[in-house]
Amino acid sequence: MKGTVGELGEFGLIRELTSRITSAPAVRLGPGDDAAVVAAPDRRVVATTDVLLEGRHFRRDWSTAYDVGRKAAAQNLADIAAMGAVPTAVLLGLVVPAGLAATWPVELMDGIRDECQVAGAGVAGGDVVRGDTITVSITALGDLRGREPVTRSGARPGDIVAVAGWLGWSAAGHAVLSRGFRSPRAFVEAHRRPEPPYAAGPLAAHLGATAMTDVSDGLIADLGHIAEAGKVRINIRSAALDVPAQMSDIGSAVGVDPLHWVLTGGEDHAIVATFPAGTRLPARWRVIGEVQTVSTLPRVTVDDAPWDKAPGWDHFTAAG
Ligand SMILES: Nc1ncnc2c1ncn2[C@@H]1O[C@H](COP(=O)(O)OP(=O)(O)O)[C@@H](O)[C@H]1O
Ligand SMILES: Cc1ncc(C[n+]2csc(CCOP(=O)(O)OP(=O)(O)O)c2C)c(N)n1
Numbered sequence: 001m002k003g004t005v006g007e008l009g010e011f012g013l014i015r016e017l018t019s020r021i022t023s024a025p026a027v028r029l030g031p032g033d034d035a036a037v038v039a040a041p042d043r044r045v046v047a048t049t050d051v052l053l054e055g056r057h058f059r060r061d062w063s064t065a066y067d068v069g070r071k072a073a074a075q076n077l078a079d080i081a082a083m084g085a086v087p088t089a090v091l092l093g094l095v096v097p098a099g100l101a102a103t104w105p106v107e108l109m110d111g112i113r114d115e116c117q118v119a120g121a122g123v124a125g126g127d128v129v130r131g132d133t134i135t136v137s138i139t140a141l142g143d144l145r146g147r148e149p150v151t152r153s154g155a156r157p158g159d160i161v162a163v164a165g166w167l168g169w170s171a172a173g174h175a176v177l178s179r180g181f182r183s184p185r186a187f188v189e190a191h192r193r194p195e196p197p198y199a200a201g202p203l204a205a206h207l208g209a210t211a212m213t214d215v216s217d218g219l220i221a222d223l224g225h226i227a228e229a230g231k232v233r234i235n236i237r238s239a240a241l242d243v244p245a246q247m248s249d250i251g252s253a254v255g256v257d258p259l260h261w262v263l264t265g266g267e268d269h270a271i272v273a274t275f276p277a278g279t280r281l282p283a284r285w286r287v288i289g290e291v292q293t294v295s296t297l298p299r300v301t302v303d304d305a306p307w308d309k310a311p312g313w314d315h316f317t318a319a320g
């Protein structure tokens, strides 16, 4: 496809975007009308939204438009899974400059469509607006299939803490890219295209998870929300965390303790949950700690000691 977004015009762009999407079971009426119609068999709708901004969430010299689409969808779909729900549909709000090559939003849409397909959802609609900074705003919907949502607030002292998915990979990839490198590829790819374990969310709900969240900001930060909401304390056992040898190699090369990436790196969208002690968990879940009663210690400890560095990403602090 030749030309810019400006040359296509608003409705030309919408036509190009919507021609790329494929059908999905829950999307009964998709793009083309004033609103979409999405099936909600449970009669309750799970809804979430996350905004991604060029320069803050992605860089065009680090990630292709397709990668950004996969990541923007994944970030939202993971939030649906982290409630114990099954993703059904997403809506895309897109801000782009007129001079942007038209291939960029079109490839972004291909990425969103493909990530949605992985999670079983479809694109139901969206909006396009001209603006100076590329902004990708996604709203995702999901269905609880008759189960209660797993909130952040149900953790009880004695529960175990377990994680499914990757931790620290995206942060290690980000460290590599920030220093101008493009390899090791596995970590750079993990940063460009996270792979949330979507099915682990509803499965955890089925297995009786007491609290759950996805790790978007960092394990310590996100477990902090669970500890706060449940009025409990959480201890992470660092020996239980997986620090791959190649991650250690990157750490040595750039002078960072790789455990730091595993404990505080976000954007892998692993799913972390608490379960009653004795719950039998499938192999993809790794037990990494336990829930305790509040004491004078901080909400989240690592090996029973306070963590005095930043717990993860915060958009309004120096780390962010
Ligand atoms: N601008 C906002 N208006 C209303 N609710 C918000 C806003 N920003 C964040 N929230 C809510 O605060 C909670 C925490 O947000 P956030 O940290 O972004 O969650 P997540 O990491 O799962 O995306 C969510 O329930 C979210 O809906
Ligand atoms: C160019 C660039 N700089 C820094 C980062 C790192 N980063 C950006 S946002 C973020 C945390 C997750 O994003 P947020 O908007 O907080 O999503 P949410 O927690 O709401 O899901 C991280 C680790 C990045 N991905 N790209």
Ligand SMILES: [Mg+2]
Pocket: 049, 050
């Ligand atoms: Mg958010």
Ligand SMILES: [Mg+2]
Pocket: 078, 079, 082, 213, 214, 215, 216
């Ligand atoms: Mg979340």
Ligand SMILES: [Mg+2]
Pocket: 216, 217, 313
């Ligand atoms: Mg965040």
